[in-house]
Amino acid sequence: MKIFHTKEELTKYLFSTNIKGNLALVPTMGALHDGHKSLVERAKDENTVVVVSIFVNPTQFDNQDDLKKYPKTLDADLDLLHGISDDILVFAPSIDEIYDHNVKPKTYDFEGLDKVMEGAFREDHFNGVGTIVELLFLLVRPDRAYFGEKDFQQLQIIKKLVKKLELPVKVVGCPIVREPHGLALSSRNKRLTKTQHEKASFIYQTLNTAKSKFGTKSANDVKVWVEEQFEKNPHFKLEYFEITDAETLTPIQKKKQNLKYRAFIAVYAGKIRLIDNVAL
Numbered sequence: 001m002k003i004f005h006t007k008e009e010l011t012k013y014l015f016s017t018n019i020k021g022n023l024a025l026v027p028t029m030g031a032l033h034d035g036h037k038s039l040v041e042r043a044k045d046e047n048t049v050v051v052v053s054i055f056v057n058p059t060q061f062d063n064q065d066d067l068k069k070y071p072k073t074l075d076a077d078l079d080l081l082h083g084i085s086d087d088i089l090v091f092a093p094s095i096d097e098i099y100d101h102n103v104k105p106k107t108y109d110f111e112g113l114d115k116v117m118e119g120a121f122r123e124d125h126f127n128g129v130g131t132i133v134e135l136l137f138l139l140v141r142p143d144r145a146y147f148g149e150k151d152f153q154q155l156q157i158i159k160k161l162v163k164k165l166e167l168p169v170k171v172v173g174c175p176i177v178r179e180p181h182g183l184a185l186s187s188r189n190k191r192l193t194k195t196q197h198e199k200a201s202f203i204y205q206t207l208n209t210a211k212s213k214f215g216t217k218s219a220n221d222v223k224v225w226v227e228e229q230f231e232k233n234p235h236f237k238l239e240y241f242e243i244t245d246a247e248t249l250t251p252i253q254k255k256k257q258n259l260k261y262r263a264f265i266a267v268y269a270g271k272i273r274l275i276d277n278v279a280l
């Protein structure tokens, strides 16, 4: 496995290698788990060369404490990648290497996709995501890039970024990987206490019940029901629950036939913020 720490080393290698077939990029912030593993395995299956980037991107954190406490487990990450394949290329740069002492996000117009949910609650989050993803796309120039649907809003925003900047990369969304009790895998799960972790199956269970209620009830009734469930639960604090058009992410006003909807949730377990979503 080759590990690159600078942009120059990585691009030199990529441009001097005669790649027969497709080049894939799997951008990550490290603390890799089985969700990332599924992205990398799929990228390996579908492409000749796979680059995995590991970089905790400071410009997408609105909360400095969350950034400070974000798990950093490079050795374990490399072991996990090694277990998938020996010929993965890893790009693990420093903050200075990426931002050159100017740790600021660019500003993008995501045409409203960033004004709801994560974008509404985390200032500049998607500008930070756009900044790093654009930089990685321009550096690696992948044919395909793989992202998890756990960050479904991020996935839609990256598709918009690619379209607006006319970048020749196919953005591939991959299904959420869950623990046996239903909690969506996330690097932040490592920070949950044992009890929080056990109880966290409540989030997915509530989403699933909301999904079945949505068959017969209005979006507003479902929303009120979800809010009530969280008010009764001492372990979690609901930040938002939204049902939106799956494409535009506009919160639903009135249910329409032939439209695809999705339910999104953000919850605090103590100071740890968890998100999840399901197709309706």
Ligand code: PAF
Pocket (backbone or CB within 6 Å): 027, 028, 029, 055, 057, 060, 129, 132, 133, 151, 154
């Ligand atoms: O989903 C993530 O881990 C990050 O937001 C990403 C896409 C790697 C950008 O830092």
